[in-house]
Amino acid sequence: MAPNIRTTATRIVYENRWMRLREDAIVLQDGTPGIYGVVEKADFAIIAPVENGMIHLVEQYRYPVKGRYWELPQGGWEDAPGIDPLELARAELREETGLTAEIMRPVGHLFECYGYSNQGFHIYLAQGLRQGEARREHSEQDMISRAFPIDEVLTMISGGAIKDAATVATLGLLRLKGFL
Numbered sequence: 175m176a177p178n179i180r181t182t183a184t185r186i187v188y189e190n191r192w193m194r195l196r197e198d199a200i201v202l203q204d205g206t207p208g209i210y211g212v213v214e215k216a217d218f219a220i221i222a223p224v225e226n227g228m229i230h231l232v233e234q235y236r237y238p239v240k241g242r243y244w245e246l247p248q249g250g251w252e253d254a255p256g257i258d259p260l261e262l263a264r265a266e267l268r269e270e271t272g273l274t275a276e277i278m279r280p281v282g283h284l285f286e287c288y289g290y291s292n293q294g295f296h297i298y299l300a301q302g303l304r305q306g307e308a309r310r311e312h313s314e315q316d317m318i319s320r321a322f323p324i325d326e327v328l329t330m331i332s333g334g335a336i337k338d339a340a341t342v343a344t345l346g347l348l349r350l351k352g353f354l
Contacts, residue, residue, distance in 0.1 A: 178203055179210070187211075192252050215286075215293035218250030219263035220344050222281075223273050223300040224354070228321040229345075230303075231336075232270050235316050244330060245338035246345075247271055247319075248295070259296035267300055269309045271319040276302025282347055286340060297344050299353050324354055 183199040194214040201207055223230040223246075231244045249266040251257055260278055267273050281297040310317055322330070330336045331345065348354045 182207075211290060213291040213293070215291060216250050216252060216255035217259065217283075217294045217296060218248055219259050219266055219296045219298060220246050220248040220340050221263050221267045221275075221278075221298045221300050222246055222344055222348055222353075223267060223271065223275065223303055224324070224348075225301060225303045225321075227324055229324055229327050230271050230273060230319060230321045231327065231341075232317050232319045234314060234318075239337075242316075243338060244336050245341040248340060260298070263296065263298040263300075268306065269311065270314065270317060272306045272308035273300065273303050274306060275300035276304075279353075281344070281351060281353065284340075284343055284347070295340055297347060299348060 180201045181198045182201055184196055186194060187197050188195040192215065196212050196214060198210045198212060199207065200210050230247070232247050233242055233244045235242050247267050247270040249262075249270070251262060251265075260280070263278055264275070267275060277300070279299040279301070281299050283294055283296050285291075286293045286295060308317075308319065327336070327345065331342055336342065345354065
């Protein structure tokens with residue numbers, strides 16, 4: 175079966191170490207031409223550290239939306255886009271929270287916003303947690319980490335205190351699969 179949209183040309187509009195923006199000339203099934211903008215970013219890992227009815231979150235200032243928000247630990251390595259997602263998840267958990275996990279259970283893979291980006295994220299449930307020292311990147315110097323009761327986190331989502339779509343989707347998937 176032929177794809178619904180055919181690409182006839184592509185050009186890079188912008189590129190930096192974290193992302194690339196390309197513009198594709200396309201043709202729809204009925205022959206109508208158009209363009210499609212695509213943000214290319216490497217996948218990231220998101221980690222749900224859950225232990226004894228508590229979930230560890232991090233809070234930091236998010237420049238694009240000009241605010242501080244709570245979210246699950248998450249991140250990617252632009253210098254190593256092909257890294258094993260489990261290795262990335264373990265490293266990001268330790269970097270942002272200082273936690274290490276005896277068990278890192280893969281929960282699934284979702285796309286961040288596939289209407290305009292190819293970026294996805296690998297979801298892990300971290301259990302058997304041990305506290306160590308966080309090793310945050312310089313750009314994360316304002317980050318704080320704290321554990322919350324699961325019910326409080328769900329209230330934070332419904333009340334609008336947690337707005338990160340990847341965090342909300344991850345917690346929803348964990349509930350659907352019976353992990354929360």
